[in-house]
Amino acid sequence: MKLKCSRKPAFPWFGMDIGGTLVKLVYFEPKDITAEEEQEEVENLKSIRRYLTSNTAYGKTGVRDVHLELHNLTICGRTGNLHFIRFPTAAMHRFIQMGRDKHFSSLHTTLCATGGGAYKFENDFRTMADLELLKLDELDCLIQGLLYIDSVSFNGHPECYYFENPSDTQNCIKRPCSLDNLFPMLLVNIGSGVSILAVYAKDDYKRVTGTSLGGGTFLGLCCLLTGCETFEEALEMASKGDSTNVDKLVKDIYGGDYQRFGLQGSAVASSFGHMMSKEKRESISKEDLARATLVTITNNIGSIARMCAVNEKIERVVFVGNFLRINTVSTKLLAYAMDFWSKGQLRALFLEHEGYFGAVGAFLELLKSSDDA
């Protein structure tokens, strides 16, 4: 994917996606700095670079996903590493504060930002840190970011993967795939909420629909139902639980399959349907509840995605977003659901950089922009 690089923008090069729950930051660390350049480099720029690349955790909640780092990327004539960093949106003000403390504004760099927070925090950036945001649409950035990462590949490996034999728990394997014939694709972005896009070409897409039952719902409900506090805790619990103790299955109502309409006994008829019974409520564990929440949200998304795929007549469904981060239960469930309910017509695809595409897209916009400083 060729980038139209106008005058190179000044370092540092960031792309930011301020979502409902998480802020995703991509940072380009140049590795081809000449001695001359280094000498000229202003102190705060150097300190930013050092701070970001010598830590993998920032404060209490910032994390650098080292395993996602793209090495030796050449972009707009510079070679370096692309880093992927995230922290909760709730820590936004602290981040802005840090920007002020490090005199970020004196670097006269454009800060490209997308996601709802680019709009919501625009004033805070300006007043607290004297920083001007270049606001970009999150779905535009998502698509551009995705196409770019796929084109440069993941350190020589494919960015995209799918599951073979999704219905077979023993033989279900992750397999790489190339997004050769990318278009048309149904892109399902599962963040706090969900957006579903039909993408026909690099610059031709539409937002088909969305659902408010997303990653935020999973985490919110889990916290309420189990007392957990983080996404990782919630997933941990879910991996140990059994949702069939919580959900009412077709066989609980029919005594078996509902043959007339091809609904297997093992299908869920009513999520959380057993929980209206006091005895059942007392017999299940927090892990069961966490699992049921995960399964309910995931299956609902899968169901809606499938309806969209059928209506838009698209066979490839790509799932992205941080709901799927370290969440193999959901990715496998989505793979299974797409395959099973469509009788093999639809295929679920996943991408390694999950929730970072918006930030990458924002980063790319920085390089395209004709603004220098």
Next chain:
Amino acid sequence: MNRTDNLIGSLRFQWTGEEHSLSFLVKDIMEVNGFHCDGEGCAEEQEEEPTALRLPRSKTETSCSIIATPGADSAAAGGSALREQRVSKSTPAMLRLDSLKKNRPPFPWFGMDIGGTLVKLVYFEPKDITAEEEQEEVDSLKSIRRFLTSHTAYGKTGIRDVHLELSDLTLWGRKGNLHFIRFPTHELPAFLQMGRDKHFSSLHTTLCATGGGAFKYEDGFRTMANLQLLKLDELECLIKGVLYIDSVVSSGPPECYYFEHPTDPERCEQKAYNLENPYPLLLVNIGSGVSILAVYSKDSYKRVTGTSLGGGTFLGLCCLLTGCSTFEEALAMATEGESTRVDKLVKDIYGGDYERFGLPGWAVASSFGSMMCKEKRDSVSKEDLARATLVTITNNIGSITRMCALNENIERVVFVGNFLRVNTLSMKLLAYALDYWSKGQLKALFLRHEGYFGAVGALLELPNPS
């Protein structure tokens, strides 16, 4: 045992003496075919002459001979001294008579829908029972009728929805009231016990049942109460029931209605809707789970899709989140709560509207999305949680429905099922959401008999042998 024998056998059991059984049969057959029997005798509805006795006229003319048989009890109310028995010499009429005998089921007339959460029962109470009939009636049948119609609550959990009763209904030649009764599915064993204690099986009546429970509990019925179920498909029954009820409700509040200005408390109005030319129709059945059907004609429909996030999810989650135990409690709490404290709205993320894609700031971006934050969790009430659960489930159903309507090219959406019982909050939400997100293209319709249509459809199968 063939059905005809069964029918005449039952009648004999109820009546003494052959003459009675035959005259009863003839009278009823004539009524099925639009003949009115009063004290003077039987006459065709359209004609003035009360004493003329005529065989039902089939489309092909038949010639008949008349055999007069004196009625045994001339003082019987509605009975005449002379009852004529017509026996047709021609084959079509004879066949017709035979088939009519086969189609008249013996009392009691029930239809049952055994769902995931509730059992819905419809019961036809005959109001045109002659003194003669009453005298002959077996005790168990009489006691069933009396038990059902003289109570509005049964045991701790059974309820008769009196406000839904349909009076003066004519069904298969009998006039009576149709009653609507419900109880939780987990009370089914108690119900079976009652059936056994009241010797229901001795009435040799067919028990038409639909819903998953008709399959799940088939053996239970047989072993515990010696009852054979005629199992019917729930969606088939649903459609039949909807079409039937809509066609017979001619007085009182209209069966089908919609909301005008659903979210404006000052202007919100319930208005009647004429479902005369209903096709095509999207039928959304919200029970424990949800089924969405596209109905093209009375005999042509398909199940488009479903969702497992239904009424059972609402109740289950509410019980977990708020400690409530019943649907009514959950709804009461939801009415008091504020879901925007629990959900993350578009404006919480964007600081306003997400203009690019037409998402207003007040739209929910992430249901329960604020609950990942401890402070927010500590600041919301049980009522807020109940409201958020209701809104989340309802909006999800609305969203999926809208997608189906769009894809199937159908503008009329009818919502049924007991999730909507006493749940104006959800109805208005659905009405609003469908209207808003479709920019006025779709119309949400509702039916008064909400969750009973499956049971009605089952009842309607009674004359048809399995």
